[in-house]
Amino acid sequence: MVGGPLFGYVIQKFGIRYALHLCYLSTMLSGLALFFSFDYYSLLFSRIPVVFMHGQQAHQTLLSALTQPGKEKTSAFGRMGLTFGIGFIFVPIFSIAATKIGGDLAPLLVSAALCVLPSVVLETCIERKSNEHDISVDESNGPAPQIYFTNVVRILQKPGVLNVMAKKNGGVIPFLMIIAVLNVVGYTLFTLVFFNFWMLLVIMPFVSLGMSVVATCSDSLLTALVEESEQGIVLGTATSLNSLVRTFSPLFAGSLLQNYGFQSLTLLGVFGSLLAIGLMIVSPVDENLIKKHKTE
Template identity: 40%
Template sequence: LYKSCRHSCKVCFILGYIQTASGAFQIVGAPLFGYIVQRSGIRFGLQLCYISTVLSAILLLLADDVTTLVLSRIPCVLMQSAQAHQALISLQTSPGQERTIAFGRLGLIFGFSFVLTPLLSMVAVSIASEQGPILLSSVLSLLPLLVLKLGVEQTSYESDASSNPAVTPLPENNGSDLYSVVRVLRRPGVLNVMFKKYAAHLPHILIVAVLQLHIVEQFQSTQQTGQLIQMIMGLCMMLSSGFGVMWLRKLFNEQALLFLGLLSFSVTYALFMVLYRLWVVFIILPFLAIGMSLVDTASDSLLTSLVSENEQGLILGVVASVFSLVRTLAPTISGYIIEKHGFSTLAIIGFMSTACGHAVMFLLPINENLLTKPKSE
């Protein structure tokens, strides 16, 4: 891309265009993927996810102009890795402590990838130049297919969902994906949990969209500084998801974990308000990691407990779709806010939004009876 464009501003414009296209495909794909899982099973959905990842890497490797770069983003429609694995964990665990701890372990792997990815990319570039990371990605994307084939047993709910009494049959008038989304959102407690999750998380996406640019402009940081921040964030995610969530879940239930996560986000946004020195970023990262781990793990565990078993993939898809939409619009929205009102305004928005989440926690707590109901309801 840099070779084909003479001006850096044109490169930035094209990169923004490609990122927008990727976000649009993710928005469309998240509920679609959930619907596919609901209809055809999680194993089929995982296979589509892995194959799409391999296809995207191959197309990106072959891309030589802007058009082919955009075409390489089309498989993003079904590249819903986090959603797919959360759905698989939901089917294999019971609501409550077991599922929350399992989600925490998934977060541990996510944090580990933050640390490992920059290291692997640097090694791949040193061996095979610019195309090294793409080649490595293509090869590594094949490994999950082997793990799925050899390490994940074919279960009864995959082979014959109709014979499993725990799975709720779909209504006969369910003729569209939109109907399924509306139905799952009307489940008691679902919108309540989603509001709390979004209240804490969405402002964070707005900040992250411009944080790197803000750090470069404000503190004249280098690429090495950005990589260091990413690696420290990964370490914090590993510790908070792999150990913090599991330890705290033994002491508190999911609603208490969600409250603690919102509290950690409040501290994070308060620190972002006073981001006048680069070292403040390294104080923010642990609180941000704890907030993300607790809010994501607890809310996803609650959401999958509030819906029937065959709707778990769909509700996770709806959640992912909203996040994809915000990530797509975040650079434009955040850039406008920074230009007009300054970076600290984003932090103030996050603090106020999280305060709304706290208010809902106290005023509209989730009925515990909804979390202990049988899956077939």
């Protein structure tokens, strides 16, 4: 929750290449520190580097810098989402193999070692640009960042940003509350017909497709609505909002579940998704607000 916007500030201040290396290094250090943890306090210490372990945010920012707003950027975000999905499939296989060979803690060492690979790819396969280490903010892009919280508020107040945030989170916040991925059709099916386990086969395709499209298109729009130097911060703010919901959702969702039953959560999802759809109809994003790359 703290690291998302903070990592976005690092991107804005020092550039995406520096931030990516910081992300890889933090991931490696967190794995090594966890491997060598021996008591409660050393375990807590091992979580400190996680503040900068924001791979999805970092690579979305990189893709934003390499692609044009619109179809090209949205397609790139979608492909990155596909790679994350593939990772979720194969990572358990590698973890089991590492555990069989080196013991229960071996996956931590393997993950730390693998962090060297993306650093090499970044340095050898991604073209270096003049603004990657020092992203300056000129007068046309707004005032230079001073107090960080004020800077976040300034970005959120830009035309269209809160509009897209509301549409994205109308369906996402209920999803975070019930630790599942559900959309309009999906919530309704859960509410009305989910009384046998096999019905998940009917529900989940709607769920997965709906939320994948919402997340990909929303993040693409958010980066297109702000200046290039502000893309990391707006993505970090969106990530932190999700983390904030995850922090408090067990209490709120547990209370709803205990007092009103499972269907209260799915009905909340239906309401949130319908609210997002309503905003799309009543308050569409002005296409003239979408920023173009500085090189154009």
